[in-house]
Amino acid sequence: MTYFIWLPRVLDTAPPSVELFLTYGDLEEIFDGTDEMIEEVLADVGVDDKILSWSLTRYRSGYFDGNYDGENWEERWPLAVRLGVELSDKPWLDEVPPWGYIETEAVDYEPPDSFMRMAWPPTPCLVLANFTGRSALNQAWTQVSAMVPEATFSTITVADESTQLRIDLGERDYDFYSGGAQLAVEVENLCSHHGGRIRG
Structure with a gap:
């Protein structure tokens, strides 16, 4: 594939x-x-x-x-x-x-003539966590919002009928990711602590 x-x-x-x-x-x-x-x-x-x-x-x-x-x-x-x-x-x-x-098997074969990109361009960091209960999701949302005020949030219903909390931590650079993305890890851990499933 x-x-x-x-x-x-x-x-x-x-x-x-x-x-x-x-x-x-x-x-x-x-x-x-x-x-x-x-x-x-x-x-x-x-x-x-x-x-x-x-x-x-x-x-x-x-x-x-x-x-x-x-x-x-x-x-x-x-x-x-x-x-x-x-x-x-x-x-x-x-x-x-x-x-x-x-x-x-879809293929994007080769870049267009205008395609130019840094090897590791700044890229938004997205944390996803699936919750079975709304109360736990709301607690995670509140705590992450206090931890990362600039984060944006949305929710969707996923295939197993749980609710997925989507947390966009904003654009992050090479140093953030290569250094372990600790802020994102802390957000994942917080969601997991409240019962969120943070892996697909």
């Missing part, structure tokens, strides 16, 4: 839209994306509606690290590329397997 597809969901927007995350499989780069790549990714989650527009946003998140316990920070905080797609009609998504992701 080239990439893994995580957390596909339909958004209640006008026009209808879909959101999902892509992480690296056998390929270790997503450039600016292509229409063909996006169509194939959507087909892999059961969507064949007309695409009106799409966008890619890069994050780093420990949620997708597979409980990695080594010393490579890029494995501990892998890139997770959010794909947002506006569609002509409200779609139906295929069910995600119990292991949490769908494999795709």
